[in-house]
Amino acid sequence: MSKSGIQLKNIELSFGNTKVIKNISMDIKNGEFFSFLGPSGCGKSTLLRLIAGFETCQKGQIIIEGKDITKLPPWERKVGMVFQSYALWPHMTIRQNIEFGLKEQKFDMMEINYKVDKVLELVGLTEFSSRYPNQLSGGQQQRVALARTVVTEPKVLLLDEPLSNLDASLRVQMRQELLSLQRELNLTTIFVTHDQEEANTTSDRIALLRGGVVQQIDTPENLYDKPKNLFVANFIGSANILKGSIVHDDNSAIFESIEGFKIPVSSKQTGDCNILLRPHTLEISNSDDYHIHGVIRSKEFLGNMVRYFVQIGKNEIIIDSIHFKNISLLNIKDTIYLKTNQEENYILNNDM
Amino acid sequence: MLSKISFGEKGLFFIIALFLLVFLVGPVVQVFYVAFIDVNTNTLTLNNFADFFNTSLFRESFYNSFYVSAMSVVVASIIALPLAYYTSRFEFKGSVIIQSLGFIPLIMPPFVGAVAMQLFFGENGSVNLYLEDTFGFKIPFMDGLNGVIFVQSIHYFPFILLNLSAALNNIDKSMEESAQNLGSKGFGLFRKIVFPLAMPGYIAGAVLVFIKVFDDLGTPLLLNVNNMLAPQAYLRISSIGIDDPMGYVIAVVLVVFSLLALAIAGWALKGKDYSTTQKGGGGLNKRKMGKWEAVGAYSIVIFTLLLVLSPHFALTLLSFATIWSYSIFPDAYTTAHYAEVITETPEFITNTLLYASGAAVLDIILGVSIAYLVIRSKIKIRKTLDYVAMSALAVPGLVLAIGYLRSFSDIELPNGQILASWWLMLVIALAVRRLPYALRACTAALQQVSVSLEEASENLGASKFKTIRKITIPLMAGGILAGFVTSFATAAVELSATIMLISSESDAPLAYGIYIFMQSASGRGAGAALGIIAVVIVALGTFVSYRFMEKSRKQREASGKDE
Numbered sequence: 001m002s003k004s005g006i007q008l009k010n011i012e013l014s015f016g017n018t019k020v021i022k023n024i025s026m027d028i029k030n031g032e033f034f035s036f037l038g039p040s041g042c043g044k045s046t047l048l049r050l051i052a053g054f055e056t057c058q059k060g061q062i063i064i065e066g067k068d069i070t071k072l073p074p075w076e077r078k079v080g081m082v083f084q085s086y087a088l089w090p091h092m093t094i095r096q097n098i099e100f101g102l103k104e105q106k107f108d109m110m111e112i113n114y115k116v117d118k119v120l121e122l123v124g125l126t127e128f129s130s131r132y133p134n135q136l137s138g139g140q141q142q143r144v145a146l147a148r149t150v151v152t153e154p155k156v157l158l159l160d161e162p163l164s165n166l167d168a169s170l171r172v173q174m175r176q177e178l179l180s181l182q183r184e185l186n187l188t189t190i191f192v193t194h195d196q197e198e199a200n201t202t203s204d205r206i207a208l209l210r211g212g213v214v215q216q217i218d219t220p221e222n223l224y225d226k227p228k229n230l231f232v233a234n235f236i237g238s239a240n241i242l243k244g245s246i247v248h249d250d251n252s253a254i255f256e257s258i259e260g261f262k263i264p265v266s267s268k269q270t271g272d273c274n275i276l277l278r279p280h281t282l283e284i285s286n287s288d289d290y291h292i293h294g295v296i297r298s299k300e301f302l303g304n305m306v307r308y309f310v311q312i313g314k315n316e317i318i319i320d321s322i323h324f325k326n327i328s329l330l331n332i333k334d335t336i337y338l339k340t341n342q343e344e345n346y347i348l349n350n351d352m
Numbered sequence: 353m354l355s356k357i358s359f360g361e362k363g364l365f366f367i368i369a370l371f372l373l374v375f376l377v378g379p380v381v382q383v384f385y386v387a388f389i390d391v392n393t394n395t396l397t398l399n400n401f402a403d404f405f406n407t408s409l410f411r412e413s414f415y416n417s418f419y420v421s422a423m424s425v426v427v428a429s430i431i432a433l434p435l436a437y438y439t440s441r442f443e444f445k446g447s448v449i450i451q452s453l454g455f456i457p458l459i460m461p462p463f464v465g466a467v468a469m470q471l472f473f474g475e476n477g478s479v480n481l482y483l484e485d486t487f488g489f490k491i492p493f494m495d496g497l498n499g500v501i502f503v504q505s506i507h508y509f510p511f512i513l514l515n516l517s518a519a520l521n522n523i524d525k526s527m528e529e530s531a532q533n534l535g536s537k538g539f540g541l542f543r544k545i546v547f548p549l550a551m552p553g554y555i556a557g558a559v560l561v562f563i564k565v566f567d568d569l570g571t572p573l574l575l576n577v578n579n580m581l582a583p584q585a586y587l588r589i590s591s592i593g594i595d596d597p598m599g600y601v602i603a604v605v606l607v608v609f610s611l612l613a614l615a616i617a618g619w620a621l622k623g624k625d626y627s628t629t630q631k632g633g634g635g636l637n638k639r640k641m642g643k644w645e646a647v648g649a650y651s652i653v654i655f656t657l658l659l660v661l662s663p664h665f666a667l668t669l670l671s672f673a674t675i676w677s678y679s680i681f682p683d684a685y686t687t688a689h690y691a692e693v694i695t696e697t698p699e700f701i702t703n704t705l706l707y708a709s710g711a712a713v714l715d716i717i718l719g720v721s722i723a724y725l726v727i728r729s730k731i732k733i734r735k736t737l738d739y740v741a742m743s744a745l746a747v748p749g750l751v752l753a754i755g756y757l758r759s760f761s762d763i764e765l766p767n768g769q770i771l772a773s774w775w776l777m778l779v780i781a782l783a784v785r786r787l788p789y790a791l792r793a794c795t796a797a798l799q800q801v802s803v804s805l806e807e808a809s810e811n812l813g814a815s816k817f818k819t820i821r822k823i824t825i826p827l828m829a830g831g832i833l834a835g836f837v838t839s840f841a842t843a844a845v846e847l848s849a850t851i852m853l854i855s856s857e858s859d860a861p862l863a864y865g866i867y868i869f870m871q872s873a874s875g876r877g878a879g880a881a882l883g884i885i886a887v888v889i890v891a892l893g894t895f896v897s898y899r900f901m902e903k904s905r906k907q908r909e910a911s912g913k914d915e
Binding site: 053077079085089091100 | 533535540544545
């Protein structure tokens with residue numbers, strides 16, 4: 001039985017004495033839209049370039065569709081890569097750029113023309129085929145780079161921050177185009193980005209990396225709702241995290257922060273831990289039910305919600321409160337009471 | 353808000369325009385005019401050109417100039433290509449040597465080393481004597497045109513090396529990686545991607561080499577190769593006189609061919625700005641050399657280094673040699689030649705210092721003024737000044753000098769001397785020739801000075817003139833000094849304009865002295881000593897100019913941090 005998709009097994013990679021990838025393993029399914037997400041320097045681009053064959057790892061295996069490609073040179077791997085800079089060759093027309101890979105594979109001219117015409121139509125650039133790259137806009141260049149790669153029908157599509165050179169509105173449009181193209185071609189895709197919104201909106205699953213180590217591989221909603229550690233909790237979305245410990249008495253469990261706030265939780269865990277309170281799950285209450293009160297330090301009006309920064313003890317807590325036009329905004333220096341939602345609280349252990 | 357053009361700006365514009373008209377445009381137009389005029393009837397004619405092409409000596413000279421220039425490009429490319437390849441492709445420690453190879457030849461004008469090269473590589477030079485003794489054959493390195501090609505290639509190959517290296521370094525590695533990703537490799541990848549992307553840089557360098565060699569007078573003259581265009585023009589004017597139209601026809605051919613070469617290059621490079629590096633630097637993928645690759649690379653680099661330094665070695669040897677003839681090395685060594693040139697003909701050195709610094713001062717005055725008018729004033733046709741001044745690049749020294757002779761020979765100075773051969777005219781000719789370099793340095797320097805710095809000064813009550821003096825000029829100082837030194841160092845060794853315009857030995861600078869001494873076997877030692885002095889002056893100048901540029905670059909970087 002031959003396995004489909006991509007497997008990375010125990011990859012270790014160093015540049016000189018610097019370990020860039022530390023024992024990474026993962027299994028990417030056939031047809032999946034998969035993202036490598038993380039801050040700069042986390043090793044995500046290096047991992048992508050390793051799959052393309054532009055870096056070599058000291059340990060580990062890369063398997064694509066059941067075949068070990070770890071030792072193959074880039075030109076024999078049949079993995080399509082779209083570069084951050086697009087890397088369109090400025091001395092060739094759009095058509096020449098796109099047919100390059102097919103010519104290398106020695107297709108006959110009839111077939112090349114047929115395929116190039118089809119892909120030009122797919123990305124909507126038919127009438128631009130005889131232009132040169134510098135005569136196209138950023139978005140169009142992006143489509144050419146994509147067309148040049150997918151026309152060769154690679155086993156996997158590698159995207160190295162392909163949207164980072166576009167302006168904000170175009171970025172939103174292009175990520176939708178990218179996704180629909182991927183679905184249409186059912187192409188296994190690995191997408192490298194530092195932008196969690198990009199990863200969340202496109203990906204089936206995301207691998208969140210930090211310092212060359214995989215922190216969590218999961219669906220976007222699981223990364224947000226069930227982060228495995230403090231880094232994940234902080235990186236994805238906004239987070240209020242308090243240190244403390246859980247005490248059980250009678251039938252209920254109480255999280256007691258080191259400053260003495262008591263928050264009811266449903267966890268069975270005991271001992272030192274952290275509590276994650278997402279800003280939108282917190283409420284501003286009129287009554288002092290939980291004996292947690294604070295002072296509003298600043299606020300940001302975001303349209304659909306108002307974000308309050310509240311000083312509670314030594315912590316600054318973010319509270320997102322949905323905005324309706326009939327509810328007037330609270331003022332800076334107002335004292336408020338905080339209400340937490342027991343079902344939404346999430347307990348995190350200290351990071352190793 | 354409309355700002356008025358001040359009276360001072362208008363006046364300055366007028367003076368500079370007049371200067372360029374009289375000392376650059378006028379003489380060149382004069383040369384063209386004479387070339388198209390019938391001597392007897394004073395009517396427009398193409399007969400002079402017909403005569404030119406009907407004379408077998410001129411046809412031969414034309415062919416030879418073309419052949420020598422083209423072959424120099426070929427030989428220079430053969431020297432430059434492996435060096436560019438090693439620096440751009442490999443993690444190579446020898447890259448430092450290659451970088452110095454890029455400017456070592458340029459500090460010695462080719463004509464200075466030409467005679468010394470004959471003693472090294474000539475028919476009976478060191479290398480051939482050795483070859484004959486050991487292997488029983490000789491290589492005609494310096495035979496006739498070969499000698500010109502050899503000397504010029506060694507001197508001008510850095511133009512190709514520098515341009516090609518820059519082009520290669522401007523290719524982002526993603527260009528290559530994307531091709532590999534799509535299944536391309538090896539020589540196919542080089543042919544389809546790297547080669548076409550580096551081509552514009554190579555062409556830019558090759559055209560420069562072609563033009564420089566095509567226009568050069570000094571090297572063929574010193575190697576006694578007279579059947580080329582530039583020497584023919586010189587010989588015509590100096591032996592037959594300034595009324596003979598052939599010198600002018602040749603001058604026109606020189607200018608037209610230089611422009612033609614530039615135009616062809618411009619056409620070939622049109623729309624081909626292939627610089628693809630992304631921010632954060634790029635360049636092709638570099639790999640480590642294998643052991644044998646490194647041996648090969650070092651052999652080539654060291655061989656080239658020896659070749660490039662051979663004119664310097666030879667000239668040094670010659671300057672200390674008592675007698676050096678038919679032997680691999682000189683018979684004995686002496687410092688007498690240096691004593692001779694310093695005590696007996698000190699005017700060569702003092703004149704050079706006077707002329708070159710005069711030309712350089714004139715250049716920075718013109719350079720700063722033109723830069724200021726072009727960048728800061730609102731005069732409508734201000735850019736014309738820049739174009740006209742820069743066009744001096746396309747005018748060979750020989751052509752400018754012929755134009756001066758024609759334009760200023762009828763004017764007599766109060767002391768009875770003819771204006772064209774007055775030493776100050778040489779200073780002006782040198783200044784006009786070097787103006788483009790000084791102008792670019794000053795323009796770059798002024799562009800670094802933000803207008804708001806001047807506005808702040810005016811806002812605090814300083815007048816325009818005071819602002820320029822107290823704020824603008826001091827901030828431009830680094831660039832101005834660099835421009836001064838570049839002009840100085842290159843003007844110090846200019847031969848083509850010098851030998852046309854100098855009429856008496858007492859007025860002559862170094863370059864002229866070298867030429868005169870090198871004519872006779874007995875004068876060679878002294879000529880070489882003068883040559884070494886010239887090299888030292890140019891090398892010092894280049895070094896100082898480099899230091900100034902580094903300093904002002906650092907200053908800019910430091911001030912850039914605050915922004």
